Amino acid sequence: MTPQETLAELVKIDSVSSRSNAEIVEFLERRCAALNLKTQRFAYRDELGVEKINLVAHSGAELSNDTNIELALVGHTDTVPYDPNWSEALNLTERDGKLYGRGSCDTKGFIAAALSAVENIDLKILNKPLALIFTADEEIGLRGAKHLAQLNPFRVRYSIVGEPTSLQPIRAGKGYSLAEIVVKGREAHSAYPALGASAVFRAARLINHLERIAEQLKSDQHEAFDPPFTTLNVGVIHGGSAKNVLAGECRFTLEWRPIPTQPSERVLHLLNAAIKEEQRADPDFVCEVDANRADSGFETDPESRLIQLLENATGRKSATVAFGTEGAQMQALGSEPVVIGPGDIREAHRTGEFVPVRELESCAEILRHAVRELCG
Numbered sequence: 466m467t468p469q470e471t472l473a474e475l476v477k478i479d480s481v482s483s484r485s486n487a488e489i490v491e492f493l494e495r496r497c498a499a500l501n502l503k504t505q506r507f508a509y510r511d512e513l514g515v516e517k518i519n520l521v522a523h524s525g526a527e528l529s530n531d532t533n534i535e536l537a538l539v540g541h542t543d544t545v546p547y548d549p550n551w552s553e554a555l556n557l558t559e560r561d562g563k564l565y566g567r568g569s570c571d572t573k574g575f576i577a578a579a580l581s582a583v584e585n586i587d588l589k590i591l592n593k594p595l596a597l598i599f600t601a602d603e604e605i606g607l608r609g610a611k612h613l614a615q616l617n618p619f620r621v622r623y624s625i626v627g628e629p630t631s632l633q634p635i636r637a638g639k640g641y642s643l644a645e646i647v648v649k650g651r652e653a654h655s656a657y658p659a660l661g662a663s664a665v666f667r668a669a670r671l672i673n674h675l676e677r678i679a680e681q682l683k684s685d686q687h688e689a690f691d692p693p694f695t696t697l698n699v700g701v702i703h704g705g706s707a708k709n710v711l712a713g714e715c716r717f718t719l720e721w722r723p724i725p726t727q728p729s730e731r732v733l734h735l736l737n738a739a740i741k742e743e744q745r746a747d748p749d750f751v752c753e754v755d756a757n758r759a760d761s762g763f764e765t766d767p768e769s770r771l772i773q774l775l776e777n778a779t780g781r782k783s784a785t786v787a788f789g790t791e792g793a794q795m796q797a798l799g800s801e802p803v804v805i806g807p808g809d810i811r812e813a814h815r816t817g818e819f820v821p822v823r824e825l826e827s828c829a830e831i832l833r834h835a836v837r838e839l840c841g
């Protein structure tokens with residue numbers, strides 16, 4: 466089958482993250498079994514009790530803690546939701562050399578290219594184990610990959626993680642961390658502010674601190690990134706109940722994207738120090754911090770054999786990205802990861818998402834070359 470035909474089959478299967486991905490996993494199991502790859506499921510239930518499955522298809526013996534996969538091709542099976550009025554969402558449609566459909570670019574195009582690459586290789590001639598890793602729930606916090614990294618069921622030497630990069634190799638990515646902060650106050654009639662304490666004024670002071678912390682973080686530079694430092698954002702804020710009442714509570718989100726050389730906790734320490742300072746000035750200052758996400762970044766040496774190989778195969782220098790990927794979880798499994806795939810990240814997550822046919826086909830070629838070079 467051509468990558469395009471495989472992609473049409475994959476797009477037909479609705480695999481929005483809120484649903485179970487069992488149907489697309491069954492499809493992938495059949496395709497991998499036909500290639501004489503062994504498959505193993507790593508399933509879990511999400512917080513709503515829905516079954517989610519990571520599927521690992523591999524060329525070696527049974528998987529165990531002693532298994533050393535030489536190269537893993539990694540693609541996530543889930544997609545973001547689609548507008549029900551978009552008639553092409555589950556029906557791959559070609560126009561002007563572009564293939565439209567939900568997931569065509571993020572990341573079913575890469576999965577189709579990976580299957581096609583492996584189909585065109587005689588697996589019997591491979592000396593080192595190859596694996597295809599299909600993950601769940603990437604779009605809602607990399608949960609499938611995190612589950613797999615936590616189980617740590619085998620080791621991986623090199624991994625190619627599929628994400629739309631227009632076929633540019635990505636050798637490093639920033640992490641992603643999130644905290645929700647609740648500042649407490651005491652409600653009172655606004656005509657008598659001395660009778661209460663405004664949570665909004667308190668939150669404003671703390672956010673002022675955060676803006677200074679954002680400045681301070683600029684001094685810890687990692688030149689490979691744009692921007693070359695950890696960034697902060699207070700993206701959402703809610704506080705108070707009425708214009709003439711001192712706010713009893715103010716909540717806001719703090720998001721930061723740490724450079725991979727800086728631990729995610731660095732910003733949390735700075736936040737806690739800022740809170741302590743507020744408490745010294747205002748002993749009544751009460752604030753809760755729920756740090757609920759700390760995804761690390763990843764970084765692979767530019768001299769890595771995998772990076773060199775992909776730079777040569779694509780004719781493009783490797784780069785870095787400021788968004789989160791499964792690269793970090795693949796690094797946790799022991800590998801040197803690189804992120805690459807057909808399609809443009811700016812086209813992903815939109816109605817009218819597409820992947821160019823030429824990029825899809827050349828991705829299959831590049832992956833085939835990588836498997837031959839690294840596992841041959």
Ligand SMILES: [Zn+2]
Pocket residue numbers: 541571572603627628629
């Ligand atoms: Zn993706």
